Amino acid sequence: MCGFPSPTDTVTPRHSRGQERVITGNRQTSWAFADAYVAEDEALHWARDRAREAGLRSVSPGTGAALRLLAASVDAKAVAEIGTGCGVSGIHLLHGMRPDGVLTTVDPEPEHQQFARQAFRASGFASNRARFIPGRALDVLPRLADAGYDLVFCDGDRLEVMDYLAESLRLLRPGGLVVFEGAFANGRTVDSGPQPTEVLRLRELLRAVRESQELVTSLLPVGDGLLCAVKR
16 A cells, blocks of 8 residues: 655755745745635625634635535535534535535534524525534434435544545445545645644545545645545
């Protein structure tokens, strides 16, 4: 099984130090532009503020835009979300889904889901567009229907990502998408130094998805890394 390359394994062009700074600066500017390309409305800003106050990390605007695109690309009618937070990712998913689509969102903190409910309403979504289920994801997911979902978005406990993958494959219809947020772990996924268990779990997930014969996958460099895979 192949491991992930360390920085010393990477082949880079022979640029002078000044040229490397220019290239890096241009790349960072391009990433910043891409992240801000899709404007967010007041409801999303409100949800981000509530998440910040609660000490929660929200998906970046670029990640949110990618989630909209992915939901639209599969014409999603049923989406499952692991990790409601205060509703930032959910709003983006709902914007990409069909007008009659329903988002099922799971989170262990009912208070956070109340903020999400308010944010969804402020974004103009009817109450029947979202189903909020409080509880631990691995307790809730087994109760959801086999092959009943077009997309599963995972933004929960990184120690449980391999379990989320197994549940997602059961939940998805053929042609459905599973998406994991935070695949880069702030650069620690490819760092050669000692890493905490959650990073080791992410590496395990990345290898499993890449080598699965059941999945067609891509790792998108938006936000903190968006791992995407289509179920064959």
